[in-house]
Amino acid sequence: MAQRGTYQRYLNRFGWFCVTPAMVLFSLFMLYPIVSSLYYVTRRWKGMSNTFIGLGNFVRMAHDQVFQGALANNFIFMVIQIPIMIFLALMLAVLLNQGIRRFRGPLRLAIFLPAVTSLVVVSVLFRVLLQQNGMLNNVLLDAHLITTPIGWLNDAFWAKVTIILAMTWRWTGYNMVFFLVGLQSIDTEIYEAAEVDGASKFRQLFSITIPLLMPVILFSLVTSTSGTMQLFDEPNILTWQGGPANATMTAALYIYRQAFFVNADFGYATAMSYVVVLISGIFAIVQMRLLGERKAK
Amino acid sequence: MSMVRNWSIGRVLILVILLGAAAISIFPFIWMIVGMTLNPNDVLKGILVPGPEFASNWNKATTSYNLPVFFFNSLKIALLTVIFGLVVNGLAAYGFEKHQSKARDKVFGVLLLTLIIPQIALVIPMFRMFAFFRLLNTHAAIILPSIMSVFIIFFMRQNFKMFPTEIMEAARVDGASEFGIFVRIVTPSMQATYASAAIYLFLGQWNSYLWPLITILSDEKKTLPIAMASMMSAYTIEYGALMVIVCISVLPVLVLFLAMQKQFVAGLLGSVK
Numbered sequence: 001m002a003q004r005g006t007y008q009r010y011l012n013r014f015g016w017f018c019v020t021p022a023m024v025l026f027s028l029f030m031l032y033p034i035v036s037s038l039y040y041v042t043r044r045w046k047g048m049s050n051t052f053i054g055l056g057n058f059v060r061m062a063h064d065q066v067f068q069g070a071l072a073n074n075f076i077f078m079v080i081q082i083p084i085m086i087f088l089a090l091m092l093a094v095l096l097n098q099g100i101r102r103f104r105g106p107l108r109l110a111i112f113l114p115a116v117t118s119l120v121v122v123s124v125l126f127r128v129l130l131q132q133n134g135m136l137n138n139v140l141l142d143a144h145l146i147t148t149p150i151g152w153l154n155d156a157f158w159a160k161v162t163i164i165l166a167m168t169w170r171w172t173g174y175n176m177v178f179f180l181v182g183l184q185s186i187d188t189e190i191y192e193a194a195e196v197d198g199a200s201k202f203r204q205l206f207s208i209t210i211p212l213l214m215p216v217i218l219f220s221l222v223t224s225t226s227g228t229m230q231l232f233d234e235p236n237i238l239t240w241q242g243g244p245a246n247a248t249m250t251a252a253l254y255i256y257r258q259a260f261f262v263n264a265d266f267g268y269a270t271a272m273s274y275v276v277v278l279i280s281g282i283f284a285i286v287q288m289r290l291l292g293e294r295k296a297k
Numbered sequence: 298m299s300m301v302r303n304w305s306i307g308r309v310l311i312l313v314i315l316l317g318a319a320a321i322s323i324f325p326f327i328w329m330i331v332g333m334t335l336n337p338n339d340v341l342k343g344i345l346v347p348g349p350e351f352a353s354n355w356n357k358a359t360t361s362y363n364l365p366v367f368f369f370n371s372l373k374i375a376l377l378t379v380i381f382g383l384v385v386n387g388l389a390a391y392g393f394e395k396h397q398s399k400a401r402d403k404v405f406g407v408l409l410l411t412l413i414i415p416q417i418a419l420v421i422p423m424f425r426m427f428a429f430f431r432l433l434n435t436h437a438a439i440i441l442p443s444i445m446s447v448f449i450i451f452f453m454r455q456n457f458k459m460f461p462t463e464i465m466e467a468a469r470v471d472g473a474s475e476f477g478i479f480v481r482i483v484t485p486s487m488q489a490t491y492a493s494a495a496i497y498l499f500l501g502q503w504n505s506y507l508w509p510l511i512t513i514l515s516d517e518k519k520t521l522p523i524a525m526a527s528m529m530s531a532y533t534i535e536y537g538a539l540m541v542i543v544c545i546s547v548l549p550v551l552v553l554f555l556a557m558q559k560q561f562v563a564g565l566l567g568s569v570k
Binding site: 010011012014015016017018019021022023025026028029030032033034036037040088091092095096099100103106107109110111112113114116117118119120121123124125127128129131133134135136138139169172173177181226229230232233236237240251252255256259260266269270273274276277280281284 | 308311312314315316318319321322323325326328329340341342343384385386388389391392393396397398401404408411413414415416417418419420421422423424425426441442444445447450475476479503504506507511522525526529534536539543546547550551554558562
């Protein structure tokens with residue numbers, strides 16, 4: 001018996017040996033930042049020194065219209081870009097899966113390809129393509145679809161469109177691949193039965209395909225929402241520091257600029273990041289609940 | 298003749314939609330490859346016929362913009378992240394899954410909780426910490442925080458579930474040490490999992506922008522994304538040279554994807570399983 005106890009202890013020690021390196025790194029680069037942020041959030045930086053201001057940073061936030069505008073932009077991108085992208089990805093996945101047999105592989109490969117580019121590359125490419133005298137304006141002018149060049153990067157409205165275009169180009173194929181995997185797990189016999197019952201293709205789509213795909217759709221909703229809450233690379237590079245005049249400023253970009261660019265106020269930036277964490281958390285919980293309910297059914 | 302019968306209007310429409318989507322997806326790739334051979338003005342116009350400027354664009358990219366330095370910085374940082382990341386996360390995932398205990402399950406629960414925390418909320422204390430240790434403007438500052446990944450531990454743990462515990466028991470009876478079992482028996486049979494995790498870690502680091510932007514100050518330490526972004530802030534942009542740098546930074550990921558499509562997608566899909 002004693003020997004068995006020693007062996008169990010050996011196994012337990014080995015278990016700790018396995019997880020310790022990860023736990024050390026986790027403590028340094030996750031736990032420590034979280035815990036120490038409790039200190040930052042109550043302070044105000046001025047130059048090299050800082051003072052305790054309690055909840056003052058949150059009061060300041062309530063009057064900061066740029067931050068509120070930045071959060072509003074995050075929401076705008078969320079409610080416009082994500083539905084467009086999920087609709088397109090779903091449509092392409094269904095068409096690829098059921099509409100054609102020939103060229104399915106190459107077409108899937110081609111549509112997924114944007115997902116190999118980094119967000120920086122996407123931003124750089126679109127910034128060049130969408131210059132005032134750039135390719136897209138030239139094509140639209142030549143096709144007589146517009147009479148004057150569109151200010152993709154320097155008009156408040158079009159700059160938002162630009163961000164949405166770039167995000168949709170980068171992520172539609174990526175999400176389509178998720179949907180394709182989901183579609184392939186649906187039993188074809190269900191469609192055969194529906195066919196026998198005389199259900200149209202359209203009816204099949206809304207009564208079979210979309211309900212069965214719901215967990216995957218919700219998953220892509222969750223990941224896209226959290227990605228959009230963290231939007232940083234595109235507004236910083238593509239529309240240049242959230243421009244024009246903060247029209248594409250996002251929360252993450254504004255926090256970065258407050259902490260490392262404008263006036264190095266780590267306290268205020270930390271307080272704003274709390275709000276972002278809170279909002280992301282609420283979204284995650286609501287969406288996970290939705291996902292859980294679907295699974296329970 | 299049977300071909301004609303099958304081409305109903307619906308089918309043609311479907312093919313047109315899919316070909317349109319494929320064309321829009323591929324166009325920027327063709328444009329940036331052709332762009333390497335054009336003068337800045339033609340890059341901007343979106344001309345798709347190769348020109349004679351490749352040598353001069355390549356020269357500008359490699360001499361006035363230090364492309365080789367940026368490339369090898371990015372490569373070194375990404376590869377070291379992959380190597381350390383596979384060892385640390387693989388071992389942790391194995392420990393959490395195959396050597397479960399109540400305490401370790403609790404630790405795992407805490408790990409998972411942090412998945413929802415966006416990076417922007419962590420960078421300020423981390424910046425102060427690296428400043429304190431005088432590690433700003435070093436590649437270590439980029440590598441160290443990206444080794445441990447809760448997502449990768451979660452993903453690998455899911456896959457370790459499938460490894461039969463009986464094989465471990467059999468090896469124990471044969472007198473193998475626990476570490477020996479992990480290194481010689483479990484790891485070799487989980488190659489696909491390690492490949493997906495490696496791709497995920499590589500992409501994450503190769504493409505990372507926010508944290509290197511905060512920590513890297515000097516030109517010779519820059520990675521490709523930082524270099525590209527700072528090129529965009531110049532008063533006059535050498536678009537031809539820019540396209541060379543863009544292509545070089547996309548190339549490794551493209552090769553990785555084409556060579557290992559299955560693991561590539563599995564790496565992306567890991568969390569759905």
